[in-house]
Amino acid sequence: MISESSSFVKGMMLGGLFCVFVTLVGHIKMGHGTKTHHHEHHHIQAPNKEDVSNLSEGERMELSHSIRVYCIILVKPKDLGNWAAVKETWSKHCDKAEFYSSESVKVFDSVVLNTNDMWVMMRKAYQLAYERYKDEYNWFFLAHPTTFAVIENLKYFLLKKDASQPFYIGHTVKSGELEYVDGDGGIVLSIESLKRLCQVFEDSDKCPEQGGLIWKLSEDKQLAVCLKYTGVLAENAEDSEGKDVFNTKSVGSLIKEAMANHPQKVVEGCCSDMAITFSGLASNHMHVMMYGVYRLRAYGHNFKDALVFLPPVGSEND
Secondary structure, eight states: OHHHHHHHHHHHHHHHHHHHHHHHHHHHSOOTTOOOOOOOOEEEEOOOHHHHHTSOHHHHHHHHHHOOEEEEEEEOGGGHHHHHHHHHTGGGGSSEEEEEESSOOTTSOOEEOOOOOHHHHHHHHHHHHHHHHTTTOSEEEEEOTTOEEOHHHHHHHTTTOOTTSOOEEEOEEEETTEEEEOGGGOEEEEHHHHHHHHHHTTOTTTSOSSOOSSOOOOHHHHHHHHHHHTTOOOEEEEOTTSOBSBOSSOHHHHHHHHHHHOGGGHHHHHOOTTOOEEOSOOHHHHHHHHIIIIIOOOTTOOOOOSOOOOOOTTOOOO
């Protein structure tokens, strides 16, 4: 009897593990009839400063006004401190920013999604953004309330990238065969990618609203799975020197790592001069970042940038 009981338990354990494996594979592998392409890790870089300075004044003006960024910030009631900080700081630099919340919160205006599931929140936010703003904005930036973004650097990065092409940009991570953009660093979709995403939302076999019963993918991984069916692949964003510009950690954490790994080149080893995002920030750190990025000035020093990205009309940004 003991032997039979032991065999039964082993069988149950093996069966459970097999179910988990099948569920995971079912999420990540492409369906029948879909062509898959071997995809190496994609790296795309910001424009070279010299190339931008060689543009005519007319070309610069046209470029600076052609990039229209709509910002989506996903929030929940527990995020009130960071919600307030993002509203008061970097989000004012978006051409338009809206907060998409899991439920109604009296103290702040938001687009109420009526769900706590992060993947469902993301889906609904993207669908609403596309339906309402597909003719007004060509780039869509999604962030969490612990993310700080320098929108001017994002616009500079996107300068020579055609939004009618399928871009899916950020800090990429590889998980098995799936390459995805880490949501902590922010996710950028071109209008073409958002259009394809909203189309695949309608196919529940390729892009289900709810994950598997046993194994549930995180929302940023699920997004990559759905986009992969449409031929849109994750691309890692870097500056002209090859440094990441979307960061999934705070400045403080990156500096500590740089001090430990190469103390002789702390700043050079830490972060790109053209960094777009940092993550994992508390609300008071948001205000400190705002001070460092937009307010602190070295008297008499002029950067003489070739392009100026003006704030949205009526914005109270710094």
